[in-house]
Amino acid sequence: MGKVAIIGVGQSAFSRAYPGSIRELAFEAFREAMVDAGAETGDIGATVVCSAPEYDKQRSPAGVLAEYLGLTPQPTFYAETLCSSSSTGLKLAYSLVASGLHDSVMVIGFQKMSEISSAESQERMGRGADIQWESPFGTMMPAYYAMYAQGYMDSYGITSEDLALIRVKAATYGQINEKAVYRKGVELQQCLDADPVANPLKVFDCCANADGASCVIVASEAKAKAMGIAKPVWILGLGAASAPVNLAGRDLFNGLRVAQMAAAEAYQMAGISAQDVDVAEVHDCFTIAEMMAYENLGFAEPGGGKELIRSKETYKEGSIPVNVDGGLLSKGHPIGATGGSQIRTIVLQLRGEAGEMQVKDPQIGLVHNIGGVGLYGNVSILGR
Amino acid sequence: MGKPKKEKDVRFSKFGTVSFTATTKVNDFIDYLEKGEVRGTKCKSCGKVFFPPRADCYSCLSSDMEWFKVEGAGKLITFSILRYAPIGFGDDLPYAIAVVDYGDYKVFGRIGDIDLDQVQCGMEVVVRANELPNGQLNYVFDKA
Ligand SMILES: [Zn+2]
Numbered sequence: 001m002g003k004v005a006i007i008g009v010g011q012s013a014f015s016r017a018y019p020g021s022i023r024e025l026a027f028e029a030f031r032e033a034m035v036d037a038g039a040e041t042g043d044i045g046a047t048v049v050c051s052a053p054e055y056d057k058q059r060s061p062a063g064v065l066a067e068y069l070g071l072t073p074q075p076t077f078y079a080e081t082l083c084s085s086s087s088t089g090l091k092l093a094y095s096l097v098a099s100g101l102h103d104s105v106m107v108i109g110f111q112k113m114s115e116i117s118s119a120e121s122q123e124r125m126g127r128g129a130d131i132q133w134e135s136p137f138g139t140m141m142p143a144y145y146a147m148y149a150q151g152y153m154d155s156y157g158i159t160s161e162d163l164a165l166i167r168v169k170a171a172t173y174g175q176i177n178e179k180a181v182y183r184k185g186v187e188l189q190q191c192l193d194a195d196p197v198a199n200p201l202k203v204f205d206c207c208a209n210a211d212g213a214s215c216v217i218v219a220s221e222a223k224a225k226a227m228g229i230a231k232p233v234w235i236l237g238l239g240a241a242s243a244p245v246n247l248a249g250r251d252l253f254n255g256l257r258v259a260q261m262a263a264a265e266a267y268q269m270a271g272i273s274a275q276d277v278d279v280a281e282v283h284d285c286f287t288i289a290e291m292m293a294y295e296n297l298g299f300a301e302p303g304g305g306k307e308l309i310r311s312k313e314t315y316k317e318g319s320i321p322v323n324v325d326g327g328l329l330s331k332g333h334p335i336g337a338t339g340g341s342q343i344r345t346i347v348l349q350l351r352g353e354a355g356e357m358q359v360k361d362p363q364i365g366l367v368h369n370i371g372g373v374g375l376y377g378n379v380s381i382l383g384r
Numbered sequence: 385m386g387k388p389k390k391e392k393d394v395r396f397s398k399f400g401t402v403s404f405t406a407t408t409k410v411n412d413f414i415d416y417l418e419k420g421e422v423r424g425t426k427c428k429s430c431g432k433v434f435f436p437p438r439a440d441c442y443s444c445l446s447s448d449m450e451w452f453k454v455e456g457a458g459k460l461i462t463f464s465i466l467r468y469a470p471i472g473f474g475d476d477l478p479y480a481i482a483v484v485d486y487g488d489y490k491v492f493g494r495i496g497d498i499d500l501d502q503v504q505c506g507m508e509v510v511v512r513a514n515e516l517p518n519g520q521l522n523y524v525f526d527k528a
Contacts, residue, residue, distance in 0.1 A: 123470040130492075132408065133436040136400020136522065137481050137494050138466065138473035146464035147483065154462070154505040199465040247483050248435060248490040253462045 004097045005224040005232035006382065007104075008037025008217035009344035014181045014332040017114040018211035022056055023068035026110045026213045029340070030069050033106070033215035041069070043227065044217070045102030047076040048092050050085035050109040051336030054124050055116060065108060082128045083285065084371035085109060086214060086339035087378035091238050093218040103223040109341075110213040111334035121209055128372045130246040142206055142286065143198035144247070144373035149288035150200055151253030156303035160200060163287040164191035165309045167204045167329055170284065172315070174330025176356045179341075181210045181332030205287040210332025214340025216347075231351045236364070237270030237381035239263060243374055250374070256289075258377025259296035259368060266366075266379040267298075274298030277320060277381075278362035279349045281342035283370040284327040293368050294322070297379070321359045324349075339369040343380065350384050400522050402472040409439035416451065417521045420513045424489060425449040435489040454491060457508040457528035458484040465500050475517075484509055484525055496524030 010032025012018070018025050037043075047069075049062035058064055066076040081088040086109030093105035113121055126140040152158065171186035186204060194203040224232045239262035244250055251257065267273055274297055282297070284290035294305035299320050308314050314322040325331060325345040328338060346365035348354040367380040394406040395414040416423045424435035429446035435454065440447045463482035473479075480495035480503055495503055496512055508528035515521055 119471050122468070123472075126470050127404065130436075131404040132396075134492055135470075136403050137492070138401055138469050138476055138479060139481060140466070140468070140470045142468075143464045143466050143481060147462045147481070150464060150505065151462035196465075196467045198467060201464075246436060246492055248492040250483075250490075253483070 002098065003221040004094050004235045005219055005221060005229065006216055006235065006343070006347050007219045007224050007227065007229045007232055008033040008039060009347045010034070010036060010215040011179055011337070011341050011344050012213040013179045014210040014212035014334055016181060016210065018112055022058060022061060022110055022112050023065055025112055025211060026065045026108055027068060029213035029215035029337070030108065033217050037217050037229065038227065039217060041071055043104055044071055044074060044106045045104045046074050046096060047071050047106045047108060048079050048089040049076060050079045050089040050107065050339070051111050052080060052082050052085060052128070055111060055113055071106070081376040081378070082371035083283065083333065083335050084339055084369040084376050084378045085336045086216070087343070087367065087369035087380060088240070088376070090216060090218070090339065090343060090380055091240060091378070093216070094235050094238060097218055097220050104217065104219040107216040107218065107340060108213065109337040109339060111336040112211045113209040113334060114211050118209060128375070133246055140198070141373065142201050145286040145288055146198040146201040147247065148253060148292065148373070149286070152288060152292060153200060155254040156306070158291070158306045160192060160202070161188065162306045162309065163205055163291065164188050166284065166287040166290045167191050169309065169315060170323060170327045170329035173324050173357060174326030177326045177331060180326045180330045181208055182326070182330045201286055201288065207285050207328040207333045210334045212332065212334030212337040212341070214337040214344060216340050216343050233347045233350050234383050235380065236383045237266035237268070237272070239265030239269065239379045241265070241377045245372070245375055255292045255296050255302065256370060256374035256377060258374050259293060259370060259379070262377040262379040263297045263368070266381050270381040270383070272364060272381065276364050277366045278364050279324070279346065279359045280320065280322045280366040280368065281325070281345050282322055282327070282368040284323055284329050285333055285370070287329070289370065290323065290327065297366065297368055316357070316359055324357050324359060339367070339378070342367045342369055346382050350382060398521050401476055401516055401518065401520055403520070410437045412451065413437055414521065417513045417523065422454040422511045422513055422523045423451040424454060426452050433488045435491055454486065454511050457510055458486040458491065460503070460505060460507045460509050460525070461485050461490070462505055463495065463503050465503070482525055484511070494522060494524045496526045498525070498527050
């Protein structure tokens with residue numbers, strides 16, 4: 001199989017309430033990616049549209065977006081794995097290009113969560129778990145991740161303070177990311193004093209809902225060359241896994257098995273190990289999720305995640321910078337757009353175009369994107 | 385006159401504070417709950433044990449199941465105490481959800497008659513069928 005490149009990336013600003021419709025929201029990310037790639041609509045062979053359903057009235061958004069973006073009559077279809085939808089989109093786009101079916105495919109992720117109230121949103125997200133056997137007990141995303149936090153604390157003896165350090169780091173970079181929804185700094189004490197949402201997780205341990213869109217253009221090596229792409233970023237490895245939806249079917253409560261499996265698969269495909277990663281974006285929908293990601297990706301031994309954050313090794317200047325764009329905690333988490341936003345950050349880092357957020361000369365970057373509560377795991381490895 | 389309308393079996397709509405499923409092939413679970421029993425299913429063909437109960441065995445493709453009783457003490461693996469609730473569950477606050485290990489299977493459910501500040505990982509609990517104030521049925525974990 002030939003090499004597959006990412007030739008253009010774009011992202012809308014993430015916001016509390018986008019003043020427009022989903023097609024207009026998608027256009028913002030689309031325009032940025034098209035300008036970035038120097039592409040015309042005729043360059044795009046197909047589109048994969050990614051979001052989590054039930055937030056908007058629109059059924060089958062793929063066709064609607066494709067038309068608004070001028071991407072008809074090319075084929076378009078919808079991909080969904082909750083919060084990791086656009087990482088799944090990347091995998092599909094890679095497959096479509098690597099197989100030779102298309103020489104260029106666009107991945108558009110979007111979510112307009114402000115269409116519904118926050119309580120309704122919690123209920124929708126809660127139904128991304130087992131609606132037959134779990135939801136009737138009154139579950140929601142923070143409570144599920146809180147169960148992992150409890151299991152993790154019980155195994156490895158970390159405290160709320162260790163988790164809060166992750167939020168403090170996220171806010172450090174949210175302040176310099178003009179596309180983030182949360183631009184303020186956060187003090188450690190502020191996190192510790194905040195109200196509990198689902199013990200042991202408190203308000204600042206949780207990311208915010210947001211409206212947003214992301215766009216990633218993938219192309220074959222030949223197409224990238226023909227288009228004169230100056231700095232292609234190569235897709236080196238892709239891994240994905242699924243887990244039993246009901247927590248009763250899980251065997252691990254201090255880490256996410258899907259992340260371990262996706263990482264192993266992606267590292268093998270890329271022919272690298274965790275130590276080779278220079279910059280990473282991980283799915284920090286909750287602080288505990290980033291702590292587990294350190295270990296599930298092999299940046300730390302099981303139980304060693306706390307040392308990474310305590311010693312600031314995951315800050316921009318550290319040995320393995322993680323989420324130096326503010327992560328989901330500061331950027332906000334517009335579900336279907338999140339994976340594409342993470343991919344964009346890593347592409348900009350590898351090109352040396354991340355501005356104030358730039359880490360020193362990275363060669364290899366990693367994206368860890370989880371759907372649901374460890375239901376879907378996706379790891380993508382990109383290189384210069 | 386048309387044929388008499390066939391009654392739909394919607395017993396499962398009684399499960400939990402709010403049920404999101406009305407009809408399932410394991411509706412008998414509700415009858416057992418009404419009798420005070422929490423039951424899972426066991427594949428008669430290959431012996432695989434399932435909780436939550438299932439109608440079909442992915443292992444040997446049989447749908448010939450028998451019901452077994454969830455009995456004795458299990459070990460609480462993890463839990464969370466909710467301070468906010470999704471729509472429809474506000475009146476239950478505060479409440480806790482937990483995963484309990486029974487060895488061959490695990491059970492996801494609610495904490496019952498245990499002070500919420502007494503709940504701990506590793507504690508032994510037993511499961512109990514429970515009627516909720518709104519007349520719905522669920523099951524909860526009490527101290528063993
Ligand atoms: Zn069987």
